[in-house]
Amino acid sequence: MRISVFGCGYLGAVHAACMTRLGHEVVGIDVLPEQVAALERGEAPFFEPGLPDLLLEGKASGRLTFSTDPAAAAEATVHFLCVGTPQKRGENAADLTYVRAALEALLPLLKAGDVVVGKSTVPVGTAEELAERIREVQPDAELIWNPEFLREGFAVKDTLHPDRLVYGFAESPAAREAVAKLDEVYAVALGEGTPKIEADLATAQLVKVAANSFLATKISFINAMAELCEATGADVTLLADAIGHDARIGRKFLNAGVGFGGGCLPKDIRAFMARAGELGVDQALTFLREVDSINMRRRVRMVDLAREVSGGSIVGRQVAVLGAAFKPDSDDVRDSPALSVAAQMQLQGARVTVTDPKAIDNAAKKWPELNFADTVEDAVRDADVVLLLTEWPEYVALDPVELATHVRERRIIDGRNCLDPVAWRAAGWHYRALGRP
Structure with missing residues (x-):
């Protein structure tokens, strides 16, 4: 099929490349010339495993192109909206400027029978607004809301082999034809037995924010337990193992530590709360305020530790x-707990050096006042204390005996509870972690 993807940031670039892998002819549209130029060269403008190969493959096949001109999407029949919905400055609510602008750029191109597919994470009620705008311009085009569930670091896998597909639409014969077209787009995944959930527009919009809110709640719950464990001498990792054996609870996302961040969970739960307030049901989501508060307290506690x-x-x-x-x-430093803790310590008088396998350039743009090192050895040289705040495999696998040869003092804080305390203490390190004695 001929597909257009409006918005070629993290979501859109991955989606465009993956749709090409599935055999479709895809054009990606974005307003940033430098981003489009990089994608046209087959270069990923951010780090995501597997994406560079997909881009090069798509470009070599001739089925993948990118442009800053919306008119390049004129021949497509299925149009995906993949633009960002950041948090408004000074507010909790989501900024829908980019979603509305993308739709306005698409509207003059819509033909009878075209399908507009929303993938951006939006406040409930947004899709209905966009559907009405589409009807005003092209009554014979249809809107389906098809939320994304990508995990950074696994986005290619999650797009090609999703764990579920959600379609939100207003029931009608024309909508059924649109559903059939979207089924054709996802024919490979559906052929693999991927569950498909058909819903109304409101439910489809709520799925993503509800899922993110649940995950954020689970993470903050175990971090709240970590606070109790610190006060009582209990071990939060053993506590998580024990309750995780309960099939009703499960062990995933029960890893206590410095908390969650990124471009989705924090802003999505805040936008969810804001939208609930607009709908007059804010009391239903008051618990999310505490979820957010617990999460931010972890960063302060890490500095205190x-x-x-x-x-x-x-x-x-x-x-x-x-x-x-x-x-x-990932090289994403948006609302990164690690970078937040580093910056707080620098502001409080420490001399901080940060290292990361992929995110140094992005981190340096956000906090140029910090010192950065390309290697662990350079970062920890003559260090008085080491903080492990992002659980990269190479950090989890560090040899405590070898690392001790580079530091001034053997003090380590395990901000992700991912190291073996016995091994590190046996090597002479003063080991501490959130929620552990």
């Missing part, structure tokens, strides 16, 4: 931070 192990002060201390990205297998 560094101060504790450093004898009561971090002023003038040499601090090494392992990790800048908000999670491994």
Whole structure:
């Protein structure tokens, strides 16, 4: 099929490349010339495993192109909206400027029978607004809301082999024809047995934010338990293992530590709360305020812990931070707990050096005041305390005996509870972690 993708940031670039892998002819549209130029060269403008190969493959096949001109999408029959919905400055609500602008750019191109597919994460009610706008311009085009569920670091896999597909639409014969076209787009995934859930527009919009809110709640719950464990001498990792055996709870996302970040969970739960307030049901989501609060407290607690192990002060201390990205297998530093902690310590008088396998360039743009190192050895040289804040595999696998040869003091804080305390203490390190004795 001929497909257009409006918005070629993280979601859109991955979606465009993956749709080409599935055999479709795809054109990606974006307003940033430098981003389009990089994609046209087959270069990924961000780190995502597997994406560079897909881009080169798509370009070589001739089925993948990118442009800044919306008119390049004129021949497409299925149009995906993949633009960002960042948090409004000074507010919790989502900024829909880019979604509306993308639709307005698409509207003059719509033909009878075309399908507009929304993938952006939007407040409930947005799709209905966009559907009405489409009807005003092209009554014979249809809107389906098809939320994305990508995990950074696994986005290619999640697009090619999703764990579910959700279609939101207003029931009608024309909508059924649109559903059939979207089924054709996802024919490979559906052929693999991927569950498809058909829903109304409101439900489809709620699925993504509800899922993110649940995951954020689970993470903040175990971090709240970590606070209790610290007060009582209990071990939060053993606690998580024990309750995780309950099939109703499960062990995933019960890893206590410095908390969640990134471009989705924090802004999505805040936008969810804001939208609930607009709908007059804000009391239903008041618990998310505490979820957010617990998450932000973890960052403060990490700085306090560094101060504790450093004898009561971090002023003038040499601090090494392992990790800048908000999670491994990503170069995304948006709302990164690791970078937030590093910046707080720098502001409080520490001399902080940060390292990360992929995110140094992005981190340096956000916090140029910090020091950065390309290797772990350079980052920890003469360090008084080391903080592991992003659980990259190479950091989890560090040899405590070898690392000790580079530092001034053997003090390490495991901000992700991913190291073996026995091994590190046996190597002479003062090991501390959130929620562990």
